[in-house]
Amino acid sequence: xxxxxxxxxxxxxxxxxxHLEGLVDKRILDSLSIISLVSExxxxxxxxxxPVDIVPANFNSAAAIWQLVxxxxxxx
Amino acid sequence: MSYxxxxxxxxxLPLSWGVTRLIPRRxxxxxxxxxxxxxxxxxxxxxLLVLVFTICCTYLxxxxxxxxxxxxxxxxxxxxxxxxxxxxxxRVKRQARLVLAAAxxxxxGELILFKYLSFFTxxxxxxxxxxxxxxxxxxxxxxxxxxxxxxxxQSLSYLIDVxxxxxxxxxxxxxxxLWLSFFPQIMEGPICRYDQTAASLFAGHSLKLADLxxxxxxxxxxxxxxxxxxxxxxxxVTAVFxxxxxxxxxxxxVGAFCYTMQLYADFSGSIDIVxxxxxxxxxxxxxxxxxxxxxxxxxEFWRRWHISLGAWLRDYVFYTISFSxxxxxxxxKHRGDWLYFFPLAIALAAVWLCNGLxxxxxxxxxxxxxxxxxxxxxxxxxxxxxxxxxxxxxxxRQSRGxxxxxxxxTFLLVxxGELIFRSPSLGQAFxxxxxxxxxxxxxxxxxxxxxxxxxxxxDWIVVALGLVLLFSVESIQEAGLxxxxxxxxxPRAGRWxxxxxxxxxxxxxxxxxxxxxxxxxxxxxx
Numbered sequence: 001x002x003x004x005x006x007x008x009x010x011x012x013x014x015x016x017x018x019h020l021e022g023l024v025d026k027r028i029l030d031s032l033s034i035i036s037l038v039s040e041x042x043x044x045x046x047x048x049x050x051p052v053d054i055v056p057a058n059f060n061s062a063a064a065i066w067q068l069v070x071x072x073x074x075x076x
Numbered sequence: 077m078s079y080x081x082x083x084x085x086x087x088x089l090p091l092s093w094g095v096t097r098l099i100p101r102r103x104x105x106x107x108x109x110x111x112x113x114x115x116x117x118x119x120x121x122x123x124l125l126v127l128v129f130t131i132c133c134t135y136l137x138x139x140x141x142x143x144x145x146x147x148x149x150x151x152x153x154x155x156x157x158x159x160x161x162x163x164x165x166x167r168v169k170r171q172a173r174l175v176l177a178a179a180x181x182x183x184x185g186e187l188i189l190f191k192y193l194s195f196f197t198x199x200x201x202x203x204x205x206x207x208x209x210x211x212x213x214x215x216x217x218x219x220x221x222x223x224x225x226x227x228x229x230q231s232l233s234y235l236i237d238v239x240x241x242x243x244x245x246x247x248x249x250x251x252x253x254l255w256l257s258f259f260p261q262i263m264e265g266p267i268c269r270y271d272q273t274a275a276s277l278f279a280g281h282s283l284k285l286a287d288l289x290x291x292x293x294x295x296x297x298x299x300x301x302x303x304x305x306x307x308x309x310x311x312x313v314t315a316v317f318x319x320x321x322x323x324x325x326x327x328x329x330v331g332a333f334c335y336t337m338q339l340y341a342d343f344s345g346s347i348d349i350v351x352x353x354x355x356x357x358x359x360x361x362x363x364x365x366x367x368x369x370x371x372x373x374x375x376e377f378w379r380r381w382h383i384s385l386g387a388w389l390r391d392y393v394f395y396t397i398s399f400s401x402x403x404x405x406x407x408x409k410h411r412g413d414w415l416y417f418f419p420l421a422i423a424l425a426a427v428w429l430c431n432g433l434x435x436x437x438x439x440x441x442x443x444x445x446x447x448x449x450x451x452x453x454x455x456x457x458x459x460x461x462x463x464x465x466x467x468x469x470x471x472x473r474q475s476r477g478x479x480x481x482x483x484x485x486t487f488l489l490v491x492x493g494e495l496i497f498r499s500p501s502l503g504q505a506f507x508x509x510x511x512x513x514x515x516x517x518x519x520x521x522x523x524x525x526x527x528x529x530x531x532x533x534x535d536w537i538v539v540a541l542g543l544v545l546l547f548s549v550e551s552i553q554e555a556g557l558x559x560x561x562x563x564x565x566x567p568r569a570g571r572w573x574x575x576x577x578x579x580x581x582x583x584x585x586x587x588x589x590x591x592x593x594x595x596x597x598x599x600x601x602x
Contacts, residue, residue, distance in 0.1 A: 030459065031456060035403065039404035049399070051396065052241070
């Protein structure tokens with residue numbers, strides 16, 4: 001989970017991601033930062049994030065992103 | 077037999093509904109499929125073959141993809157090492173990608189053949205004439221199958237989703253055929269996803285009063301928008317855009333405003349009829365509009381206008397490009413420098429080129445897409461600048477005044493976009509824009525020329541009152557009030573008085589009959 005927060009801070013600095021909700025819904029993460037975030041997550045956790053996984057529910061908080069990463073690691 | 081035609085509303089829809097309801101739930105899908113094909117046959121018997129070919133191609137390609145993935149899963153289960161498992165999956169994915177590519181070529185090929193061939197041939201001939209080539213290519217006019225822009229996109233979405241393993245391929249041919257042919261949506265959408273509607277279409281539904289009242293309400297409301305507002309505005313819009321040279325500046329701007337209102341009332345009204353018709357059968361179709369004129373930016377506008385097209389382009393064009401391996405590599409290499417936005421710029425360019433071309437084979441549509449591309453890319457790139465300015469000045473971006481300004485600005489940008497969109501050609505679009513801003517004079521309001529464009533005073537009053545009613549209802553909904561729920565809570569007498577009142581308004585104020593030409597559904601032409 002800490003790794004997710006570090007990646008989020010690298011991609012889009014200036015926010016405290018530990019408890020922040022609605023990252024996509026509130027447009028804290030925009031199109032550009034989502035592209036960077038997906039790329040970083042794939043490299044860091046050795047996973048493939050498919051377009052079907054790119055829905056707001058999977059990126060709205062650090063916890064949701066962590067859940068997605070765990071799911072994709074289990075599927076691999 | 078458009079959705080607003082008496083033959084559809086008073087004969088075909090009740091007949092198909094009655095017959096389907098008489099059949100046990102398990103067999104209702106077959107009745108819906110047969111009526112869908114009868115509906116299609118009423119437009120073009122020959123073109124039904126194109127639809128059936130698309131269904132067969134989609135069905136078989138889906139099954140081949142599914143078989144490949146099942147084999148990959150079986151092989152992966154037999155392999156203990158994670159890297160070996162990944163290699164097996166990657167190998168099968170490559171094979172599946174080839175199958176998908178072949179299916180896309182066939183289905184897109186159909187669309188190009190029927191919709192864009194004459195546009196491409198004309199432009200190629202123009203190029204050939206520029207290089208003084210002795211021969212030109214013959215123009216083939218094949219005719220456009222009804223709804224081809226809609227069912228081909230549905231078919232592609234299904235195949236890409238199966239490829240992405242969002243859901244397994246459909247084994248029941250009839251189920252897939254009904255999803256691609258369902259008559260209330262084949263002409264104007266919404267462009268549904270397989271996992272959104274296929275199960276509900278196939279399931280069969282028992283008769284529920286709530287479905288009948290909800291469906292009936294939507295149909296009446298849609299007819300009001302189409303017949304009272306959109307069709308009444310048609311003579312003015314036609315006069316302005318068919319004779320652009322004769323118009324004063326203000327007339328052009330009034331024409332662009334009226335066309336924007338006509339298009340919205342026409343398209344959202346027919347989608348109301350579509351959703352209402354499906355609801356009569358107990359089937360819930362997704363919404364295609366969400367009060368777009370309350371949007372604060374061009375990108376928000378496209379999330380609220382023709383939602384199913386925007387979502388399709390996002391999921392199958394934008395994501396495919398922006399999350400491709402090359403773009404991710406680019407992102408890593410250039411993060412922090414000025415080339416960082418390149419993946420976004422490329423993905424958005426593809427989205428807006430497709431959006432423009434989807435609407436029609438013409439340069440004005442491509443320019444329309446380019447117009448929104450510039451607005452939306454500019455908005456994305458300037459977002460950090462806006463953020464800094466507002467933070468620096470201590471202003472709130474959530475203040476009421478700023479929100480009203482944003483809504484008004486977006487509205488004006490949309491009207492300018494529709495001016496390009498409705499123009500008969502790109503040259504005339506530029507001419508109309510120039511005329512709108514260079515020959516602007518308020519005297520047009522006083523000299524009665526606005527009353528010589530096919531709308532008399534009574535027509536203007538009807539349209540104005542219609543728009544006031546439409547936007548009053550939308551303002552209430554935008555404020556968070558559930559209009560349908562409130563309506564259902566009214567005493568029965570009050571509710572029926574409202575329904576009958578609206579039907580009365582449609583009958584009295586609707587633009588139909590001998591003095592009005594039949595106005596086809598605008599989006600059915602795309």
